[in-house]
Amino acid sequence: MVAGVAITVPTFGREALHAALRPLWVHLLMVGWVTQMIFGVAWWMFPRPAPARRFGNPVLGWSAYVALNAGLLLRALSEPALATAPGPGVRAALVASAALQFLATLAFAATIWPRTRGT
Numbered sequence: 001m002v003a004g005v006a007i008t009v010p011t012f013g014r015e016a017l018h019a020a021l022r023p024l025w026v027h028l029l030m031v032g033w034v035t036q037m038i039f040g041v042a043w044w045m046f047p048r049p050a051p052a053r054r055f056g057n058p059v060l061g062w063s064a065y066v067a068l069n070a071g072l073l074l075r076a077l078s079e080p081a082l083a084t085a086p087g088p089g090v091r092a093a094l095v096a097s098a099a100l101q102f103l104a105t106l107a108f109a110a111t112i113w114p115r116t117r118g119t
Contacts, residue, residue: 020083
């Protein structure tokens, strides 16, 4: 919400920061809220395995949650920094944030996959 409000406030010479906040706001909205809502609804709606069967690896599920949110946090810090003070470290942080989010998606897919198969 802070990024969304900040893009409506006049910039007073900080156009680069203002320009960086718009894609950050969209990313936080779509990945930070919509994607996590989709993950939660999928986890809730897909059928659970029978009690006798293994439920899956909880570490993999928690890893997906932690990696997704760590990637979001890293993106929230590195995107404005890239616009205001670009450098190789900031670019590496932005790439790392994308990698964390991608790995989180793979971990969630691996966690939910056993629920998609027929019983």
